[in-house]
Amino acid sequence: MTAPRKTPRQQRSRETVAAILEAAAQLFQRHGYTATTTNKIAERAGVSIGSLYQYFPNKEALLAALAQEHLETATASLIQAFARAAEQHPPLHTLVRDLTQFVAALHTERPALHRLLFDQAPRTPELVTRFREAEQQIAAALADELRRLGVGGPDPEMSALLAVQGVEAQIHGAALDPPPGRTMADCLGAIAGLWTRALAEPG
Amino acid sequence: MTAPRKTPRQQRSRETVAAILEAAAQLFQRHGYTATTTNKIAERAGVSIGSLYQYFPNKEALLAALAQEHLETATASLIQAFARAAEQHPPLHTLVRDLTQFVAALHTERPALHRLLFDQAPRTPELVTRFREAEQQIAAALADELRRLGVGGPDPEMSALLAVQGVEAQIHGAALDPPPGRTMADCLGAIAGLWTRALAEPG
DNA sequence: ACCGAAAATTGAGGATAGCTCGCATTATGG
DNA sequence: CCATAATGCGAGCTATCCTCAATTTTCGGT
Numbered sequence A, B: 001m002t003a004p005r006k007t008p009r010q011q012r013s014r015e016t017v018a019a020i021l022e023a024a025a026q027l028f029q030r031h032g033y034t035a036t037t038t039n040k041i042a043e044r045a046g047v048s049i050g051s052l053y054q055y056f057p058n059k060e061a062l063l064a065a066l067a068q069e070h071l072e073t074a075t076a077s078l079i080q081a082f083a084r085a086a087e088q089h090p091p092l093h094t095l096v097r098d099l100t101q102f103v104a105a106l107h108t109e110r111p112a113l114h115r116l117l118f119d120q121a122p123r124t125p126e127l128v129t130r131f132r133e134a135e136q137q138i139a140a141a142l143a144d145e146l147r148r149l150g151v152g153g154p155d156p157e158m159s160a161l162l163a164v165q166g167v168e169a170q171i172h173g174a175a176l177d178p179p180p181g182r183t184m185a186d187c188l189g190a191i192a193g194l195w196t197r198a199l200a201e202p203g
Numbered sequence C: 001a002c003c004g005a006a007a008a009t010t011g012a013g014g015a016t017a018g019c020t021c022g023c024a025t026t027a028t029g030g
Numbered sequence D: 001c002c003a004t005a006a007t008g009c010g011a012g013c014t015a016t017c018c019t020c021a022a023t024t025t026t027c028g029g030t
Helices: A009-033 A038-047 A049-053 A061-084 A092-109 A111-120 A125-149 A154-175 A185-200 B013-032 B038-045 B047-054 B060-085 B092-109 B112-121 B125-149 B156-176 B182-199
Strands: none
Touching: A009 A049, A009 A061, A009 A111, A009 B060, A009 B182, A038 A049, A038 A061, A061 A092, A061 A111, A061 A125, A061 A185, A092 A111, A092 A125, A092 A154, A092 A185, A111 A154, A125 B038, A154 A185, A154 B125, A154 B156, A154 B182, A185 B047, A185 B156, A185 B182, B013 B038, B013 B047, B013 B112, B038 B047, B038 B060, B060 B092, B060 B112, B060 B125, B060 B156, B092 B125, B092 B156, B092 B182, B112 B156, B156 B182
């Protein structure tokens, strides 16, 4: 159960919730999930521990709320950037290069939060579901472009989803520990090259 | 700290450690990591809680030991299967198809343990490192074959690593929730097709 | 066979962290 | 202005991880 226990109705309580989430984000990022106690979060937020549990049923729900927020903004910004890039009807290799760079940007912009959610957090079914939904949204946007270009093989939706999943994993790996002797740019270039070839098959 | 606290020297203690790990595996898989208490593990193993902490410094170390065991056997069996498949010097598309099926087998053979390690366990730096090492071993084996076939672009090691990371993520996704209207076999076919094209570029 | 040392086992309990619950305080709206 | 709802509070309950001093078992040398 990670759903909010009670929705704040007054301005005062909305500020309380915001303060709690802000404090949770800071402490989780600085000390990790398990090392952060809910009492410390409440203390830093300037509220009592009772208030915290008024709005969040358990510690995990704090993480779920942060994850949802991050996934929503990240997905939205990525889809927006992708849509802007697609406006000019670029060729496949440009589209793929842009996509990889947008995904890479997610890892460099808020690296601490990103790594918190992907490397430290216990992966609850709810978190996994949210993540899958984000993947599918991005894949849908990519699939549209593949269809427009007449590529992506007989099943562009499937190809798009596999591309999103693959690019995510590859860039995460490159950001975590890039192969010796290769820069991040090398990795991005290789990833873009691979996927341009992989997706080039006519529909 | 997940390193063993003390290495068992007598037969008796080796059996104790084995019983603890067996109990931990069962309970973790049945009830999840956090819901399993160390006292329950000791109880099911038929030893006292003190004995458990004689050999494992903390709860996390139990998971790390299970993870190391699973990763080692999985990596070894995958590399062995891959080597056997490569003996007959097959073409690229056969090699890629075999690789995807071997990886898929890891997800179907011991699904509970696999999902435990990938979806529930808190990802400690040590676990992440072990996982990276396994990836690199498999990638090295694949890179050899790419070189033999004269494919994989200018940097076959990089291509191989990206392929291993990508295939792992895609098959994990397909096993977790396959796209609507597609069977697992559809997914495997699509994955193999994509990577055959991606890796086909001459060196 | 015997003995001292090392290895192994034990389980009550300390320390700590997640979470509850009854009460106090503040806001709302009629 | 007051009844009601919303919000805030924090001591303390409960459960879990882990320690430690005492006990039992095994081993190696004589």
